Amino acid sequence: MINRNNWRLVKDYIKYRAEIDQVSAKTLRLEETWLEHTLNWLGEKSIDQAPRIRPVFSDFVLSESENKYSSEYLRKLVSAHRRFMEWVSINKEGYRHKITPAWLKTIKLPRQPEEEREHEFVSYDEIIQIARTPIKSLRDQRIQAAAVLWFLSGIRIGAFVTLPIKAVNLDLLEIYQFPSLGVKTKLGKSATTDLLLIPELIELVKRWDQLVRSKLPDTSYWFAPLSPETGTFDRSIKAVGENRTSRAYKDLKELLDRSGLPFHSPHKFRHGYAVFGIKNFTTLAQLKALSQNLMHSNISITDGIYGMLSNGDKKKLLSSFSPATSSAPTDLNQKLDEILSLLKQNTPIKSE
Structure with missing residues (x-):
């Protein structure tokens, strides 16, 4: 049984x-x-009894x-549990002396054995296979072009489905992720995104781009709505619905099935973009540009979240290392100094 007052507090918190x-x-x-687990943990007990409840929340989950x-x-x-408890302590009268800062510090997950898992991302070979998959309909062509653009740009799916045609400039190989154009970026960030220059993939994207420009105004979406009845462009749809990303997921699954590939979510194409750049870019300036293209504030975020190589790539790179061909110690020290400086500030370094 859920305590009704706890349920109201959760509703107040969500509103806040x-x-x-x-x-x-x-x-x-x-x-x-996530907070349904907190309500289940509390059960019929009032939230001010939380510090005395056993097992503690982390053990409960x-x-x-x-x-x-x-x-x-x-x-x-x-x-989520900790944020909610902190909010109750600070914003709701009568709880501050019962849900104390000292107790809030104890809300943490016990150290867990690290899971053995391979970093999932769309590889260069996979995106080429996707680009060469025969298409049978306008819907096929749309999702194929979308998948390729995800890989070339690293764009997030939420931003992509709100991208108007006028925000795509293939002459300059740029995408304008501007909230002022209606693009729903993470945290409302604004940036010009440069595409990877991979000719075969660029040509495929251009074919779709030319098609939508010939049929729709530039204020329409690049991931153009299609009529379920006719399978052609639907000019009547002027706004993105809440399930727009779901349509992309469903179409992508069908395309990957026909390509003979395992399912990868749209976000794994963003991972693929990052890994491709990390494997192929050789200067710190290029890596900084990659990080900025992903709309990250510094390289450490890019490397920490997206930079994990596959086990095969790691083995290949390490086995090819030879002390005879490696950089001299002075060159290595200079590079390390540059990396440390770059991680401490967001100032771009000069190209080599």
Whole structure:
């Protein structure tokens, strides 16, 4: 049984997150789902009894999980739980002396054995295979062009489905991820994104780009809406619905099935873009440009989140190392100094 007052507090918190913190609708839905675990943990007990409840929340979700949840998902559950408890302590009268800062510091997930997993991303060979897959319909052509553009740009799916035609400039190999154009970027960031110059892939994207420009105004979406009845462009749709990304996922699954490839989410194409750059760019200036293209504030974010190589690539790089051909110590020290300087500040270094 859920305590009704606890349920109201969660509703108040979600409203606060929407109005004051101004988080996205997607984040609100996720947080509300995560906090169901907090409500279940509290049960019929009032929230001021939380510090005395046993098992503690982290142990509760671990036992509840029974290996169903990944370590990353468990981390999100505990983080959402802590944020909610902090909010109650600070914003709701009568709780500050019961939900204390000292207790809040104890809300953490016990150290877990690290999961052995391969970094999932779309490889160069896979994107070429996707680009060469025969298409049978306008819907096929749309998702094929979309997948290729994801790989060439590293754009997030939420931004991509809101991208107007006028935000794509293939003459300059640029995408304008500007909220002022209606593009829904993460945290409302604005940036010009440069595409990787891979001729075969650029030509495929250009064919779709030329088609949508010949049929639709430049204010229409590049991932153009199609009529389910006729399979042709639907000019009547002027706004992106909440399920727009779902359409991309479904079409992508069908395309990957026909390509003979395992399913990769759209975000794994962004990972593929990052890994391709890290493997092929040789200067710090190029890596900084890659990081900026991903709309990251510094290289350490890019490397930490997206930079993990596959086991095969790691082995190939390490086995090819030879002390006889490696940089001299002075050159290596200079490079290390440049890297440390670059990580400490966002100032671009000079190209070599």
